[in-house]
Amino acid sequence: MVVAVVAGLVAALGVVWGQLPAFAAGVTASFVRVSDWGSGWEGRYTITNGGSTAVSSWSLVFDLPAGTSVGSYWDALLSSSGQRFTFSNRSWNGLIAPGGSVSFGFLASGSGSPVGCLLNGQACGGGTGPTGSPTATPTASASPTVSPTTPPPTTPPPTTPPPVGGLPKHALIGYLHASFANGSGYLRMADVPAEWDIINLAFGEPTSVTSGDIRFQLCPVSECPSVETEAEFIAAIRAKQQQGKKVLISIGGQNGQVQLTTTAARDAFVRSVGAIIDRYGLDGLDIDFEGHSLSLNTGDTDFKNPTTPVIVNLISAVRTLKQRYGADFVLTMAPETFFVQLGYQYYGSGPWGGQDPRAGSYLPVIHALRNDITVLHVQDYNSGPIMGLDNQYHTMGGADFHIAMTDMLLAGFPVAGNTANVFPPLRPDQVAFGTPASTSAGNGYVAPPGVQAAVNCLVRGASCGGYAPRSGTSPGFRGLMTWSINWDRYYGWEFKNNHEPFLNALP
Known part of the structure; x- marks a missing residue:
């Protein structure tokens, strides 16, 4: 996500890479x-x-x-x-x-x-x-096994959501730049508008890639002159919580590569993330692993039974934290499309090797934790075209991309085209999608009418354009996530002002 900020600033300043x-x-x-x-x-x-x-x-x-x-x-x-x-x-x-x-x-x-x-x-x-x-190219059998005639999975999602008190049926979710300076400016916790239902603090980062030791601190005064004191920050979090808002620590981001390669790193992750949650009295955890944090070892081909240490240890660590804090612990995730929906075509390095081992690598984590996840909000931005359940490629930047990518989570899909190995659908209340708050925040910005057309299609079956969701209508669809609250303020609160009343008006 942070790289989107840099890209936006570069574009705004008119810098071109050819001038390097x-x-x-x-x-x-x-x-x-x-x-x-x-x-x-x-x-x-x-x-x-x-x-x-x-x-x-x-x-x-x-x-x-x-x-x-x-x-x-x-x-x-x-x-x-x-x-x-x-x-x-x-x-x-x-x-x-x-x-x-x-x-x-x-x-x-x-x-x-x-x-x-x-x-x-x-x-x-x-x-x-x-x-x-x-x-040399592989044999014909090494090609993607997705067939134009592959029927969409029809397994219905479970209907009973876990108890998570305080969240509205349709939530507005945003990231707050809390630990670093940013081109959109620093925003104090007390000044975050009340419309935001889940506030993800960006970011907790590791002391080293494989340590599992996560640290979080407020932006230094030298970078953010208007930063509040820690006591003021904590007091503002309590005020948000009294309003029914959820404040989470987000781990990772663009620069925070986290690889839990050992059980020692797993245990350090549990200890250090727990210490952050306790210090600030937070409501839960957001997993925003990007880059090379998650990948699958060669031969790890079954998302239901992963064997790769970085996958297995992350699942174990999150389960431990969930058990420690109980049923009201809020767990969200913000993977990129490459790590989720691309799994429809490719999973890991593939049966013959040679594919990128990160393709679809979030799927075993999501599947193992599906009973614990509060909201999965995939980043529908900074993405290349991704094949949907209609076996057509969909490109970011319009309602169609949001509809097709979200439908895959609501309907489920065969992993790497294998109809005997289907990723089951998530409940609608567990599913949101992410979109940049502005053109400077990330590639794939969609103006409010396009975002709302996508939601109307998913919730009401209206404004679907040429894509008919295989999942049918999903009135329980959880809501919208954006990178970021800071960028939304910078652009006059376009995201909040348009989407919060829209979400509240949904059935």
């Missing part, structure tokens, strides 16, 4: 087609620093022929103009030491290949196109 200084000699990029299934393929670029000085950032550009386009992508930021695609580093993989390398990947539809590859304005490998030879 050229790389030192010896920095090259090579391309391989990891897999190919006829109608599309998975590609990977590896940027290698063969020079003697470190590289601090990178930007790679290539063209695709007409009829071929980029869908989902990972480990990079993407912008495009026509058939030209520009990938730039994310916050954690811009620095490349001498002799080191980084890679990013993407899915493409169509049969064309990248041409005219440029790495910060220079040929990627001494030529005008991608270097490296495509790998």
Whole structure:
């Protein structure tokens, strides 16, 4: 989420990646087609620093022929103009030491290949196109097994929600930048408007990627001159809770990579997150693991029975916290589409290996904790096109994307196209969707009429456009999440002022 802020500020200032200084000699990029299934393929670029000085950032550009386009992508930021695609580093993989390398990947539809590859304005490998030879394609059986005739799952969701006192039927959920400075400005807890029902404090972050030791502190005065004292912060939280609001600690975010690789890290996570909850008297926990926090080990192919330590340990840790705090403990999650809905086509590294091991990696966590989750609000932004239950690709930025992505959670879906391995639907009261509060907050902003059209389709079966939800109507749909409360204030409370009364008017 934080990277969306940076991207928005860059766009606002008119900075273009092509203005970055050229790389030192010896920095090259090579391309391989990891897999190919006829109608599309998975590609990977590896940027290698063969020079003697470190590289601090990178930007790679290539063209695709007409009829071929980029869908989902990972480990990079993407912008495009026509058939030209520009990938730039994310916050954690811009620095490349001498002799080191980084890679990013993407899915493409169509049969064309990248041409005219440029790495910060220079040929990627001494030529005008991608270097490296495509790998051998897998056999036909290695293609995605989603079939246009695959029927949608019909298993009905359970009907009895767990008791969570104080939440309205339809909730307004937002993230509050509490621990860092931000281009939208610092907002004191006491000044958060009463319309927000769940306030996720961004962010609790680990002392190291694998420590499991999570720390949270208010933004330093040097960065946020208007920051309140801790006592004032806690008093404001109590005031919100007396109004029936829920205040959670959100763990992770763009920069807070958390990998619970060991049971020691799991136990440290439980201790440290519990200490934060106790110190501030919070109502629960939001899991916002992004980047490389979750991935599946090779051979871990059954989302119902995961074996990968980072998955198993996270499930165990959250269960422990839920048991400690009881039935009113609020648990929310904010995964990206890559980690959830992409699981309809791809899961982990796949039966033959070679796929991105993070594809669908949230599914075992969601499934194991489905009786404990209060709200799952997938980030319907900063996403490439994702295939829906109609077996068509849906692109962020309109009502259609919100409808199709949310319908997958309400209807359930076969994982990696395997109709014998179906991710069951969640209850409607457990499902919301996330959307940027403004154009500066993230890619995929949708104006209020489009967001409300999507909700009307999901709740009432109206304004559905060309997509008919397989889940039918869901009057219990929980609500809307946004990144972020701060950005909403910066843009005159457009999100809050439009959507809070709209949600309250729903049946």
